[in-house]
Amino acid sequence: AQSVTQLGSHVSVSEGALVLLRCNYSSSVPPYLFWYVQYPNQGLQLLLKYTTGATLVKGINGFEAEFKKSETSFHLTKPSAHMSDAAEYFCAVTAPEYGNKLVFGAGTILRVKS
Amino acid sequence: EADIYQTPRYLVIGTGKKITLECSQTMGHDKMYWYQQDPGMELHLIHYSYGVNSTEKGDLSSESTVSRIRTEHFPLTLESARPSHTSQYLCASSPKDRENSPLHFGNGTRLTVT
Numbered sequence: 001a002q003s004v005t006q007l008g009s010h011v012s013v014s015e016g017a018l019v020l021l022r023c024n025y026s027s028s029v030p031p032y033l034f035w036y037v038q039y040p041n042q043g044l045q046l047l048l049k050y051t052t053g054a055t056l057v058k059g060i061n062g063f064e065a066e067f068k069k070s071e072t073s074f075h076l077t078k079p080s081a082h083m084s085d086a087a088e089y090f091c092a093v094t095a096p097e098y099g100n101k102l103v104f105g106a107g108t109i110l111r112v113k114s
Numbered sequence: 115e116a117d118i119y120q121t122p123r124y125l126v127i128g129t130g131k132k133i134t135l136e137c138s139q140t141m142g143h144d145k146m147y148w149y150q151q152d153p154g155m156e157l158h159l160i161h162y163s164y165g166v167n168s169t170e171k172g173d174l175s176s177e178s179t180v181s182r183i184r185t186e187h188f189p190l191t192l193e194s195a196r197p198s199h200t201s202q203y204l205c206a207s208s209p210k211d212r213e214n215s216p217l218h219f220g221n222g223t224r225l226t227v228t
Contacts, residue, residue: 009154032214043118043204043219044157051214090157094214101172102217104149104157 003027004093004105012111019063019078021108023091026072031095033074034102035065038088047089050074061085086112117141120205120220127195128228135190135223137205144210146188147217150174151202163188164210195227 007022025031032051036044048059055067061084065076074091091105118139127133139146144165149157159172163182177199178192188207192199202224206217 004156034216036219041123041221043120043206043221044217045219046216049214049216100214101159101162106154106156 003098003103004091006089006091006105006108008108009106010109010111012113013081014113015083016080019076019081019085019110021076021089021091021110023065023074023076023105024072025074025091025093027093027095028097029095030069031093033065033067034092034094035059035063035074035076036090036092036104037061038090038107040087044090047076081110081112083112083114086110118205118207118218118220120203120223122223123221124224124226126226126228129194129196131195133192133195133225135203135205135225137188137190137220138186139188139205139207139218139220140186141207141209141218142185143207143218144185145208146182147206147208148172148178148180148188148190149204149206150176151204151222157204161190195225197227200225200227 005024034049035047038044048057050057050067058064063078088107088109090107121136146163148161158174160176161180163169204222205220208215
C-alpha cells in the first residue's frame with residue numbers, strides 16, 4: 001500500500017476561495033507528518049509539521065492542517081487563496097516502519113484563478 | 115534564502131559523459147540526502163548520509179554514487195550518463211540530534227541527458 005496518498009494531482013480554486021489539499025497516510029503507529037511547498041524552479045520549503053500534541057497545526061502563509069488519527073488524514077487548508085499560493089504541495093510522513101526516513105506523496109499542483 | 119546550495123541548476127549533457135552534481139550546506143547538519151523528482155511522481159530517496167564517511171542507498175535504485183568526505187559537502191556522481199537519468203535531483207539536509215527535524219532543501223539540479 002502506498003505510504004502517502006494525495007488525492008488530486010491538480011486542484012484549481014478562485015482567488016479568495018477555500019483551499020483544501022487532501023493527504024492520507026498509512027502507518028501502524030502515529031507518524032510525524034509534514035507539508036512542503038515547491039514554487040517553480042525552487043526546492044521544497046516546509047509549510048508546517050505535526051509531531052505530537054495539538055492536532056491542529058498552523059504553518060506559514062496562513063496554511064494549517066489537522067491530524068485525524070481515526071481517518072489517517074492530514075489535510076491542508078487555507079481559508080482564502082491568494083495568487084501567490086500557486087505552487088506544488090507535497091505531503092510527507094516519517095515513522096519507524098519507514099526507517100524514520102521521510103516518504104513523500106506525489107504532490108498536488110494548486111492553481112489559483114483570478 | 116538557501117543555506118543549502120546545489121550546482122549546476124541546469125545541465126544538458128550527452129550520453130556516456132561523467133557528471134557530478136554538487137551539494138553543499140552551511141548549517142553544520144550531519145544528515146544529508148539526495149532525492150530524484152519526476153513530474154507527477156513522489157520524490158524518491160536515492161542516497162543518504164548520516165555523517166562523514168557514511169553513505170547509504172535509498173529506496174529507489176540508482177546508478178549514481180555519492181561521497182561524504184566533509185560534513186558540508188555531499189556530491190552525487192554519474193559515471194556514464196544515460197537518457198533515463200534525465201530528472202530533477204534535489205539535495206536536502208537535517209540536523210542529526212533532533213529526531214524528525216524537517217529537511218532543508220536546495221533549489222535542485224535539472225539534468226537532461228541527450
